[in-house]
Amino acid sequence: MFLREYIYNELQDVYPPEELKSLAKIISKEILQLSELDCYTGKYADLLTDKRDLLRNAIQRLRQFEPLQYIQGLAPFCGWLFCVAPGVLIPRPETEELAALIIKESSADSRILDIGTGSGCIAITLSKNIPGAVVEGWDVSEKALKIARRNNEELQANVSFCLVDILNDGIENKTFDIIVSNPPYITEKEKADMHPNVLNWEPDLALFVPDNDPLLFYRRIAKVGKNMLSPKGRLYFEINQYYSQETAQMLEDFGYKDIRIVKDLFENDRIITATL
Numbered sequence: 203m204f205l206r207e208y209i210y211n212e213l214q215d216v217y218p219p220e221e222l223k224s225l226a227k228i229i230s231k232e233i234l235q236l237s238e239l240d241c242y243t244g245k246y247a248d249l250l251t252d253k254r255d256l257l258r259n260a261i262q263r264l265r266q267f268e269p270l271q272y273i274q275g276l277a278p279f280c281g282w283l284f285c286v287a288p289g290v291l292i293p294r295p296e297t298e299e300l301a302a303l304i305i306k307e308s309s310a311d312s313r314i315l316d317i318g319t320g321s322g323c324i325a326i327t328l329s330k331n332i333p334g335a336v337v338e339g340w341d342v343s344e345k346a347l348k349i350a351r352r353n354n355e356e357l358q359a360n361v362s363f364c365l366v367d368i369l370n371d372g373i374e375n376k377t378f379d380i381i382v383s384n385p386p387y388i389t390e391k392e393k394a395d396m397h398p399n400v401l402n403w404e405p406d407l408a409l410f411v412p413d414n415d416p417l418l419f420y421r422r423i424a425k426v427g428k429n430m431l432s433p434k435g436r437l438y439f440e441i442n443q444y445y446s447q448e449t450a451q452m453l454e455d456f457g458y459k460d461i462r463i464v465k466d467l468f469e470n471d472r473i474i475t476a477t478l
């Protein structure tokens with residue numbers, strides 16, 4: 203049996219036909235390190251034992267809807283590959299737009315804080331792209347920080363990571379020119395529309411906020427931002443598209459100015475930025 207046929211047979215009862223094609227391609231190329239041609243013309247029976255074990259392991263995990271990025275242990279973000287594992291959010295394309303906006307608008311030597319840093323994708327990207335930037339990444343999850351530190355080392359960035367619970371810890375007197383956050387922002391009621399590969403695998407801690415307080419993190423960060431931002435300092439948030447107006451209003455109530463909502467590639471309100 204050809205390799206591609208084998209992969210299709212093993213996965214066709216759990217994945218739609220249009221996904222099988224790209225899964226077969228990624229498994230062959232990225233996991234088995236074979237060419238696309240091998241995927242079409244190579245035989246399953248000719249695979250060496252180590253590749254067969256890798257293939258079986260990937261198929262077993264995919265059948266449980268584990269995201270491919272966790273199986274590969276890698277996810278792309280802004281041109282780099284970041285290590286990821288269960289316990290840390292897989293970086294999303296919308297967040298690449300947030301990082302790109304900050305790079306476009308920031309000046310050299312900016313002092314930057316990334317709250318809820320996860321894999322460190324935003325903090326590390328900013329550190330590598332803004333000359334002289336001094337970047338910190340905070341997260342409440344030890345597991346996330348371990349991965350962020352590993353990414354920092356492997357990508358030769360220069361970010362300091364700290365364990366901070368932004369909702370409950372007292373915040374040190376520090377000053378930043380930019381505070382960025384992509385905090386948990388999905389309400390519990392939105393769970394019904396989510397795919398099992400997110401719901402069963404990505405950490406709840408990174409995703410959800412209570413239905414009755416969707417702005418929980420934004421309000422707290424806006425409040426501490428009043429003390430931590432430098433005079434012309436700027437906040438950048440990735441936001442829940444359904445609460446953009448409420449988030450803008452909340453920032454105005456805190457006295458923030460020059461509030462802008464930016465749409466993502468899909469024309470959804472996705473970023474909000476404001477200055478002190």
Ligand SMILES: C[S@@+](CC[C@H](N)C(=O)[O-])C[C@H]1O[C@@H](n2cnc3c(N)ncnc32)[C@H](O)[C@@H]1O
Nearest residue numbers: 293318319320341342343367368369384386408
């Ligand atoms: C949506 S994820 C964003 C991860 C990463 N910045 C990204 O964009 O891919 C939110 C992050 O906030 C962290 N987090 C959740 N509650 C927190 C808290 N109370 N204090 C600090 N970080 C928190 C989670 O561990 C998670 O890494």
